[in-house]
Amino acid sequence: MSIPDPMQPLFIRMHADDNVAIVVNKGGLASGARFPSGLTLREKVPEGHKVALVDIAAGMPVRRYNVVIGLALSDLPAGSWVHERLLKMPEARKLADLPIATENRAETQPLNGYAFEGYRNADGSVGTRNLLAITTTVQCVAGVVDFAVHRIKSELLPLYPHVDDVVGLEHSYGCGVAIDAPDAVIPIRALRNISLNPNFGGEVMVVSLGCEKLQPDRLLPQGSIPIVDRRASAIDQKPIEHESLDVVCLQDESHVGFMSMIDSIMRQAKVHLERLNLRRREACPAADLVVGVQCGGSDAFSGVTANPAVGFATDLLVRAGATVMFSETTEVRDAIDQLTARAANPEVAQELIREMEWYDNYLSKGLVDRSANTTPGNKKGGLSNIVEKAMGSIVKSGSRPIAGVLAPGEKLRQKGLIFAATPASDFICGTLQLAAGMNVHIFTTGRGTPYGLAPVPVIKVATRNDLAERWHDLMDVNAGRIASGEASIEEVGWELFHLMLEVASGKKTWAEHWKLHNALVLFNPAPIT
Ligand code: CA
Numbered sequence: 001m002s003i004p005d006p007m008q009p010l011f012i013r014m015h016a017d018d019n020v021a022i023v024v025n026k027g028g029l030a031s032g033a034r035f036p037s038g039l040t041l042r043e044k045v046p047e048g049h050k051v052a053l054v055d056i057a058a059g060m061p062v063r064r065y066n067v068v069i070g071l072a073l074s075d076l077p078a079g080s081w082v083h084e085r086l087l088k089m090p091e092a093r094k095l096a097d098l099p100i101a102t103e104n105r106a107e108t109q110p111l112n113g114y115a116f117e118g119y120r121n122a123d124g125s126v127g128t129r130n131l132l133a134i135t136t137t138v139q140c141v142a143g144v145v146d147f148a149v150h151r152i153k154s155e156l157l158p159l160y161p162h163v164d165d166v167v168g169l170e171h172s173y174g175c176g177v178a179i180d181a182p183d184a185v186i187p188i189r190a191l192r193n194i195s196l197n198p199n200f201g202g203e204v205m206v207v208s209l210g211c212e213k214l215q216p217d218r219l220l221p222q223g224s225i226p227i228v229d230r231r232a233s234a235i236d237q238k239p240i241e242h243e244s245l246d247v248v249c250l251q252d253e254s255h256v257g258f259m260s261m262i263d264s265i266m267r268q269a270k271v272h273l274e275r276l277n278l279r280r281r282e283a284c285p286a287a288d289l290v291v292g293v294q295c296g297g298s299d300a301f302s303g304v305t306a307n308p309a310v311g312f313a314t315d316l317l318v319r320a321g322a323t324v325m326f327s328e329t330t331e332v333r334d335a336i337d338q339l340t341a342r343a344a345n346p347e348v349a350q351e352l353i354r355e356m357e358w359y360d361n362y363l364s365k366g367l368v369d370r371s372a373n374t375t376p377g378n379k380k381g382g383l384s385n386i387v388e389k390a391m392g393s394i395v396k397s398g399s400r401p402i403a404g405v406l407a408p409g410e411k412l413r414q415k416g417l418i419f420a421a422t423p424a425s426d427f428i429c430g431t432l433q434l435a436a437g438m439n440v441h442i443f444t445t446g447r448g449t450p451y452g453l454a455p456v457p458v459i460k461v462a463t464r465n466d467l468a469e470r471w472h473d474l475m476d477v478n479a480g481r482i483a484s485g486e487a488s489i490e491e492v493g494w495e496l497f498h499l500m501l502e503v504a505s506g507k508k509t510w511a512e513h514w515k516l517h518n519a520l521v522l523f524n525p526a527p528i529t
């Protein structure tokens with residue numbers, strides 16, 4: 001493929017019926033710049049921002065992705081810079097009379113023959129890392145757990161070379177909360193399901209304070225953990241009773257002084273480290289991947305380069321029998337008609353509508369709507385409003401039928417393409433995808449974020465060459481080559497697919513290399529007391 005002249009004025013139009021396109025050139029283009037089509041800029045247009053391709057009269061629709069992203073507030077002659085202050089945002093689509101499971105979809109060929117080296121768990125799930133996780137019931141214990149984790153890392157971990165790391169599952173929930181409010185189910189089940197993430201090998205140990213509202217048996221009620229008796233032989237694994245739930249309670253009277261608490265945690269950690277250290281990687285089909293995709297710090301290139309490449313990889317994964325979750329409810333709300341049309345059956349379409357309704361109501365309690373999503377950085381990067389952002393975001397979901405829907409904090413029950421309803425907030429979305437059972441995380445960014453999570457590898461995909469070059473030791477994949485004409489969407493999609501298999505097999509991402517770990521942030525829509 002020939003590389004276009006970087007000085008040549010260039011725009012990208014997403015659909016033949018679009019009346020705007022985005023300027024690709026680094027640093028934007030000056031007034032008077034002339035495109036190969038003959039279009040001449042009437043004013044300076046920044047990189048990633050929109051230019052009117054034809055005269056757009058006041059009140060007429062502005063189309064990108066073949067979707068109306070706004071109505072012109074004044075006449076916009078061809079060659080004008082089309083930015084947020086010149087657009088009236090359309091109303092959100094009503095959640096009635098939607099197309100239900102209407103999309104005609106041709107069967108695609110299964111994709112066979114791709115595998116990775118993973119840690120198979122007793123419940124059939126597969127880990128991509130071998131981690132000891134320490135679950136906490138309440139924020140009160142976070143400092144103690146943090147102290148203990150440092151000591152475990154320095155004193156115990158070197159004795160167990162097959163264990164990758166130790167992770168304290170610290171959070172701000174657990175007490176001072178209306179724990180019987182209906183929506184409290186969301187943070188509680190999320191924390192429970194995070195403890196059961198495949199990367200923790202089914203080894204659950206809990207540190208509790210003692211007097212907190214979220215008592216250990218409420219967090220992990222009997223039967224919720226498939227505890228395996230590893231005293232039996234590997235072949236003869238069978239579930240055992242709940243008394244084996246392993247809790248260190250700091251207020252226990254046997255604890256005299258701080259160090260006795262640390263000793264208790266270290267002693268229990270050792271038991272789990274012994275067992276985790278026996279685990280080895282084995283060949284697993286690509287179907288065992290559980291990939292969570294999301295974006296953060298988006299710009300106008302997100303929907304042109306990185307997200308379409310992720311969408312291509314999503315289709316490959318689904319063809320390989322894997323599970324892919326897409327999320328971020330406010331960033332798909334404006335495409336609800338596309339989603340209900342792609343639902344595998346009418347039940348899935350109804351579940352999609354249920355999650356959108358729940359979120360509309362949640363936002364309306366705060367007297368806002370989905371448009372509260374966009375950030376100053378999004379707008380600086382060329383995204384005028386949430387409609388434009390959503391059309392670029394949803395591309396990550398690829399083109400396959402939506403097989404199922406998860407409410408926030410729920411655990412996966414099936415394979416295929418799943419809508420896991422979460423806020424778009426990066427760390428809350430990531431936390432809820434962890435709860436669902438994610439073992440690889442894909443994160444696209446245009447503005448740039450150093451995002452990372454301790455429990456799973458995060459592969460970061462840059463939307464622009466400039467970001468990929470400046471953040472060369474933070475970005476794992478450069479999808480900016482799509483905008484510059486150096487690579488196709490398909491090529492970057494395949495590259496990402498192969499990288500996922502390598503990372504799932506143990507290759508470190510940049511976020512892992514630098515140990516960049518954002519906090520777990522539980523989604524708590526219920527009241528605080
Ligand atoms: Ca996000």
